[in-house]
Amino acid sequence: MQSPEIIAFHEAERNLKAHVRATQLMAELRLLQEQIGDFQARKVPPKHYIHLLHNSESIMGELEKIPEVVSFQQSQQEVNDLLQQVTSRLAQAVLARVEEDDDGNRV
Structure with missing residues (x-):
């Protein structure tokens, strides 16, 4: 819990939460993904919700340009x-240990 990776992750998480626009975009993205998931679960053809897919891609593109998001993703990967x-x-x-037990040695 005190490793540099965990400390960097918590810092990046705080910075991300403090970034208002990133937080708004993530909330919008979650809603879009839920709507897309509902359409997919009902086996609705994508042509009926293609606008949601485009909006989702647009938001993800905008998020990828925010340094706090990039930093958080990098720290998440390091963790x-x-x-x-x-x-x-x-x-x-x-x-x-299992191999030692299989050899008849007492552990």
Whole structure:
């Protein structure tokens, strides 16, 4: 929890939440994605909600130009990478213990 990646993530998250326009765009995007999901769940042909898809793409493009969004995405990826490393190390340790048990050695 005190790793540089986690600290950077929390800072980027605070900065993102403080950016009013980014927050508004994300809320709009969530609503559009819900509407698109509803249409898709009902198997409505995309031609009937293509305007929603275009609006969604437009908002995503605008979000990608906001430095706070880019910073948050980068810090999120770094945290994901860190978690993957931790998961991998834990899996290796557990596998080593299991292999020791299979060899008849007491752990």
